Amino acid sequence: MRQSELFSKVSKNFPADEEALNAKLLIRAGFINKEMAGVYSFLPLGLRVIRKIEAIIREEMELAGGREVLMPVLHPKENWVTTKRWESFDALYKVKARDGREMALGPTHEEIIFPLAKKLINSYKDLPISFYQIQDKMRDEARTKSGILRGREFLMKDFYSFHANEADLDRFYEKMKGVYARVFERLGLNARLVEASGGTFSKYSHEFQVLTSVGEDEIYFCDKCDFAQNKEVFGLANQATCPSCKKGKIEASNGIEVGNIFKLNTKFSDPFQVTYKDEKGEEKPVFAGCYGIGISRVLGTVAELFNDERGLLWPQAIAPFRVHLVELEEGKGDTVYKDLQGAQVEVLYDDRKLTPGEKFAEADLIGIPWRLVVSKKTGAKVEVKRRDEEKAALITLKEFLNLLN
Numbered sequence: 001m002r003q004s005e006l007f008s009k010v011s012k013n014f015p016a017d018e019e020a021l022n023a024k025l026l027i028r029a030g031f032i033n034k035e036m037a038g039v040y041s042f043l044p045l046g047l048r049v050i051r052k053i054e055a056i057i058r059e060e061m062e063l064a065g066g067r068e069v070l071m072p073v074l075h076p077k078e079n080w081v082t083t084k085r086w087e088s089f090d091a092l093y094k095v096k097a098r099d100g101r102e103m104a105l106g107p108t109h110e111e112i113i114f115p116l117a118k119k120l121i122n123s124y125k126d127l128p129i130s131f132y133q134i135q136d137k138m139r140d141e142a143r144t145k146s147g148i149l150r151g152r153e154f155l156m157k158d159f160y161s162f163h164a165n166e167a168d169l170d171r172f173y174e175k176m177k178g179v180y181a182r183v184f185e186r187l188g189l190n191a192r193l194v195e196a197s198g199g200t201f202s203k204y205s206h207e208f209q210v211l212t213s214v215g216e217d218e219i220y221f222c223d224k225c226d227f228a229q230n231k232e233v234f235g236l237a238n239q240a241t242c243p244s245c246k247k248g249k250i251e252a253s254n255g256i257e258v259g260n261i262f263k264l265n266t267k268f269s270d271p272f273q274v275t276y277k278d279e280k281g282e283e284k285p286v287f288a289g290c291y292g293i294g295i296s297r298v299l300g301t302v303a304e305l306f307n308d309e310r311g312l313l314w315p316q317a318i319a320p321f322r323v324h325l326v327e328l329e330e331g332k333g334d335t336v337y338k339d340l341q342g343a344q345v346e347v348l349y350d351d352r353k354l355t356p357g358e359k360f361a362e363a364d365l366i367g368i369p370w371r372l373v374v375s376k377k378t379g380a381k382v383e384v385k386r387r388d389e390e391k392a393a394l395i396t397l398k399e400f401l402n403l404l405n
């Protein structure tokens with residue numbers, strides 16, 4: 001894409017009304033725009049990153065057997081009354097239609113997927129089955145000081161699995177731990193599996209926490225084994241030695257919850273009477289699990305973690321483009337641009353009439369992994385520099401393409 005056609009503007013300064021580094025950087029570099037507290041638009045650069053995050057997640061959810069659906073934002077009030085969450089869900093937005101009918105704006109989708117599952121599941125032959133979606137969630141969050149880490153409107157992947165019995169749910173739940181570990185690894189995030197309060201039926205749920213000082217959660221973890229727990233569960237504050245391996249020291253850190261998995265058992269199947277007929281024709285309750293990933297929160301987490309004093313530093317897998325081609329002499333970049341496109345390399349081509357200093361500063365701010373410069377000086381070659389290195393090298397385009405692969 002030509003940068004002259006990107007319609008994205010970087011700013012000289014950080015926005016004054018943001019405290020969180022992720023939003024400051026993403027706004028300044030032209031990835032997102034703030035509409036009001038907790039509500040953001042994704043601009044072309046930001047949306048490209050979102051689409052890459054989604055693609056990785058979608059691929060892994062399909063491999064895990066999920067069938068993609070898209071459920072509505074508008075939910076009938078009755079469904080939320082059925083689960084008693086119309087009154088108890090603090091962050092539920094309630095809206096009224098012109099005829100006075102009340103509805104909810106979906107903060108999560110158990111109230112839609114369970115009635116839907118009731119229609120689709122009849123017999124043991126229909127189980128297990130899983131559905132997922134990638135969709136906008138609405139939550140009336142009390143605080144919105146964390147930029148896109150905590151939105152009032154945000155993108156989530158939510159996955160729901162349905163099973164004939166608890167053992168099958170347990171089996172699938174363990175499998176999803178592995179699926180999630182792979183997702184976060186592919187996203188370039190070091191996410192730790194953390195025990196958290198389980199809700200009604202199981203002892204624990206599990207969160208995937210990226211340990212960093214800016215996180216809203218407090219995590220206790222073992223410095224030797226993989227044991228970790230959210231403070232709101234038990235609080236290992238006074239425990240010096242790891243209760244799991246009995247060797248390691250318990251340390252504390254803040255964390256960003258990028259995903260979580262829950263065994264719901266029959267919590268929602270019961271009120272919606274989601275049942276199936278077993279081999280003997282007996283009516284049995286369906287067991288379920290739910291599995292979330294905060295997609296826009298992942299974008300914010302990556303921005304929060306991967307940056308330096310000059311701007312963003314995207315991991316290869318989710319970078320908006322692979323290569324930033326910077327032309328310093330008019331017309332000199334066109335052939336290289338065409339060749340890169342021909343080689344299927346995603347390239348942002350800075351073809352604008354700005355000074356080299358301005359172009360380099362913007363390239364650093366945007367943070368694409370590879371910078372290619374063409375100028376009078378580079379002759380038939382290109383000057384190659386990685387965003388995270390200082391050293392540049394003069395090589396042929398063919399050599400660069402080999403380097404990329």
Ligand code: ATP
Pocket residue numbers: 108139141148149150151152153154155156257258259260292293294295296297
């Ligand atoms: P939190 O404790 O951070 O409020 P949660 O326990 O309410 O999260 P879920 O309702 O299970 O989270 O949502 C699934 C995932 O969606 C979370 O793991 C998180 O990554 C993301 N998420 C939750 N709330 C928000 C929000 N307000 N803005 C952005 N992402 C969110």
Ligand code: MG
Pocket residue numbers: none
């Ligand atoms: Mg929450």
